[in-house]
Amino acid sequence: MSAIDRTIVGQEFDRTTFAPVTAEQIVAYAASYGDPDPRYAAPRADMIAPPTFALSLRGKHFMPRHMPLHLGRNSFDAGKDIEVGADVRPGDVLTAVSTVHDVYEKTGRSGSMTFIVFRTTVVNQSGATVATVDQKMMFRGEATDEHR
Amino acid sequence: MILDLHAHSEASEDSRAPLETYLKWLQRKRDLLPIDGIVLTEHRQWDPSLDYRPLEDQYGIRILRGAEVETDYGHILLYGVTDAMTRRFDFADVRLSAQEVVSEVARLGGVAAPCHPGRPTIGLCEHYAAGKPPLDGVVAVEALNGGSRRGENERVQAVIDAYGYGAFGGSDAHLVSLIGICATEFDDDVRSIDDLVAALKGRRYRPVDFREQVRAARGAA
Numbered sequence: 001m002s003a004i005d006r007t008i009v010g011q012e013f014d015r016t017t018f019a020p021v022t023a024e025q026i027v028a029y030a031a032s033y034g035d036p037d038p039r040y041a042a043p044r045a046d047m048i049a050p051p052t053f054a055l056s057l058r059g060k061h062f063m064p065r066h067m068p069l070h071l072g073r074n075s076f077d078a079g080k081d082i083e084v085g086a087d088v089r090p091g092d093v094l095t096a097v098s099t100v101h102d103v104y105e106k107t108g109r110s111g112s113m114t115f116i117v118f119r120t121t122v123v124n125q126s127g128a129t130v131a132t133v134d135q136k137m138m139f140r141g142e143a144t145d146e147h148r
Numbered sequence: 149m150i151l152d153l154h155a156h157s158e159a160s161e162d163s164r165a166p167l168e169t170y171l172k173w174l175q176r177k178r179d180l181l182p183i184d185g186i187v188l189t190e191h192r193q194w195d196p197s198l199d200y201r202p203l204e205d206q207y208g209i210r211i212l213r214g215a216e217v218e219t220d221y222g223h224i225l226l227y228g229v230t231d232a233m234t235r236r237f238d239f240a241d242v243r244l245s246a247q248e249v250v251s252e253v254a255r256l257g258g259v260a261a262p263c264h265p266g267r268p269t270i271g272l273c274e275h276y277a278a279g280k281p282p283l284d285g286v287v288a289v290e291a292l293n294g295g296s297r298r299g300e301n302e303r304v305q306a307v308i309d310a311y312g313y314g315a316f317g318g319s320d321a322h323l324v325s326l327i328g329i330c331a332t333e334f335d336d337d338v339r340s341i342d343d344l345v346a347a348l349k350g351r352r353y354r355p356v357d358f359r360e361q362v363r364a365a366r367g368a369a
Binding site: 104105106107108109110111112115 | 162218223240242269270
């Protein structure tokens with residue numbers, strides 16, 4: 001296995017602007033994971049979305065169209081971190097911009113792994129950041145002679 | 149004096165443990181874990197700008213720093229890291245030559261010590277068993293690792309006996325509740341990273357295991 005290709009770091013691979021957030025969307029999102037908080041149970045004048053609402057947004061591309069070939073075909077979700085910013089309210093127009101934030105390798109009991117961190121920054125119509133989401137994917141490449 | 153020589157804080161990508169929470173935990177668990185200090189050995193990195201002296205003063209716990217790098221003989225802890233070492237090696241490279249790391253770190257005034265030697269793939273024992281030549285210049289290995297699975301620490305004694313390595317212990321904590329469960333007892337006071345490097349070369353230390361008493365305390369709670 002050769003050294004990792006970090007040329008994709010910084011590459012923007014998706015930019016999606018969504019239709020205005022609705023109160024019904026917020027209610028449905030909270031209900032999807034059984035949130036009992038009454039603030040999300042029904043539309044109301046001072047409604048805000050749960051802090052993790054940005055995780056429900058789906059852009060057009062989950063990862064870059066052209067991934068480095070050496071990463072191999074086996075991958076899985078290695079977790080996500082979310083940093084919450086401004087509140088999301090009904091009527092907000094959100095834009096999500098996704099970039100390759102980091103690529104790094106590590107070795108463990110089972111051999112070598114490459115991790116890619118996709119960072120999605122979600123901003124509202126005023127340009128305020130409502131969430132920064134780092135999604136890690138772990139790729140298991142071809143076994144090296146050492147790890148076969 | 150008892151130090152945990154192997155711990156990761158949230159600076160490592162696979163840990164969620166804030167340093168200050170480790171210190172609060174050790175303060176609170178003093179009766180169970182008589183740890184005088186910890187050595188943060190973050191994965192594949194070294195930040196020369198960090199200064200933990202205010203936290204040391206606040207909590208009365210010594211905080212030293214090292215690094216954990218990845219080599220062709222498994223993972224290796226570095227103590228006494230200098231700018232010259234970070235210029236000599238890319239700590240993020242997971243294919244470092246273990247022999248070069250051991251030799252060059254010693255030449256530059258530090259100690260490079262293989263950690264969790266009993267683990268598959270990333271432990272020294274497996275590489276020795278595969279017939280690779282023994283590393284020249286190793287002074288100590290982590291004989292007791294708090295994150296190892298059953299049987300992995302037990303594999304290390306044969307290598308220690310065969311090559312005369314010093315034996316130390318570390319928790320390898322990535323979670324707050326695991327800090328200090330394995331550590332090293334030194335006969336001499338270790339006030340600085342230079343003291344630690346000298347002590348590791350001097351062999352007046354031994355691993356100490358607090359896992360059983362921690363388990364017993366949890367069971368009693």
